Amino acid sequence: MEASIHGIFPTPIYISKLDRELTPLELKFVDKNKKDFYKNVSNITSKNTYILNERSFVNIKKELELKVQDYFDKIILPANNITPYITQSWLNYTEKNQYHHIHNHSNSLISGVFYINCDEKFDKIKFFKDKYSMINPDIKQNNIWNSEAWLFSVKTGDIILFPSYLNHMVETKEGDNTRISLAFNVFIKGKVGNSEDLTELIL
DSSP: OOEEEEEOOOOOOEEEEEESSHHHHHHHHHHTTSSSSOOOOEEESOSSSSSGGGGHHHHHHHHHHHHHHHIIIIIOSSSSOOEEEEEEEEEEOTTTTTOOOOOOOOSSSEEEEEEEOOOOTTTTEEEESOOOOSOOOOOOSOOOOTSSSEEEETTTTEEEEEEEOOOOOEEEESSOOOEEEEEEEEEEEEEEEEETOOOOEOO
């Protein structure tokens, strides 16, 4: 039967890649921070929650800022002169049989993950639909229209940006590698709205 199906108001998941490998100095800094952590629900997170402000990561921060700007240029397309900037940033370490609990990121517009070490065969990020479903019939095959959750495989060097309200998690890890990710939040500076509509906000 002939028909067309259109998606409206989609949720953007921006996927890119760091165009280089990490330097020995950057990798040494990643290893160092694994020793100074706090226990998460089932993995560990660096105590330093402004990790991109460290000198060892100055170049990585610049490269991630370019990706964030690209997200805004391609997806948000703001009319006013606003500037996105990275707020907090931290390292997550997940070993075999560990997981990262379901969560979202408050006080942030866009969140991102940079994958420092992962195995494409096993490592994934799982996102959850944020809309209430009144009726959930059994389905014979998942697709982007009928799914309550969606998985993306990730590999070393990948960068993923997404709206901070999206619930996401890492399922119980398989594979023998330590999954290492650098997560960060993004907010904006500048003017949003306008004075005539009584919606102006200076940030």
